[in-house]
Amino acid sequence: MYTTDWDVIINNLPLFLEGALLTLKISFLSLVLSIPIGAFAGLCRVSRNRVINFIASCYVEFFRGVPLLVLLMWIFFVLGRFLRLGSYWSAIAGLAIFSGAFVAEIVRAGIQAIPRGQMESARATGMTYGQAMKLVILPQAVRKVLPPLASQFIILIKDSSLVSVISVVDLTLIGKNLVATTFRSIEVYSFIAVIYFTMTFSLSKFIAFFERRIVRE
Numbered sequence: 001m002y003t004t005d006w007d008v009i010i011n012n013l014p015l016f017l018e019g020a021l022l023t024l025k026i027s028f029l030s031l032v033l034s035i036p037i038g039a040f041a042g043l044c045r046v047s048r049n050r051v052i053n054f055i056a057s058c059y060v061e062f063f064r065g066v067p068l069l070v071l072l073m074w075i076f077f078v079l080g081r082f083l084r085l086g087s088y089w090s091a092i093a094g095l096a097i098f099s100g101a102f103v104a105e106i107v108r109a110g111i112q113a114i115p116r117g118q119m120e121s122a123r124a125t126g127m128t129y130g131q132a133m134k135l136v137i138l139p140q141a142v143r144k145v146l147p148p149l150a151s152q153f154i155i156l157i158k159d160s161s162l163v164s165v166i167s168v169v170d171l172t173l174i175g176k177n178l179v180a181t182t183f184r185s186i187e188v189y190s191f192i193a194v195i196y197f198t199m200t201f202s203l204s205k206f207i208a209f210f211e212r213r214i215v216r217e
Helices: 007-011 013-045 050-065 068-083 087-112 116-124 129-166 171-182 185-216
Strands: none
Touching: 007 013, 007 185, 013 050, 013 087, 013 129, 013 171, 013 185, 050 087, 068 087, 068 129, 087 129, 116 129, 129 171, 129 185, 171 185
């Protein structure tokens, strides 16, 4: 009969902390990169220029259709060889490109949720298309995209657990290695689940607080 022994957690707390910090670092950098990628692609998706719209659509549809695991391995084993990317930057590039495709759709939906009459009214006052987008449409769209963006960023943290397949020593890989040497799978994976939950729950609460402040302002 299996009896739990939580000493494996206590004795390896520095390792778990190191893995959690690396997971947060990779997720944060991927998040920072995915926002401009997604915002740019989202704006291209609502562009009246058919060529720009088509290119942005290809980017979104392709990377939403390719599994993240496959994308990470392709970047690491193929693209990484030409660009001399290590596992760390391959992981960040893969997560940012993958998440950027979803952010693009969130931005597109947020912009298209604004009634067309507002754009037409802004243009009627003499604004250019760019000015109307910057001063009238985007400020309103930002409030609409915050909740889905928050969900996307939480998904990004969970998706970062896949970077262990390209040898990034994140929280998940540290857990796998500990299980292989101690055979304490219940304790290790239970503790890792708690760490991931703590990270995503804290982020969720922080974003909810941020949303409330924006609404009040």
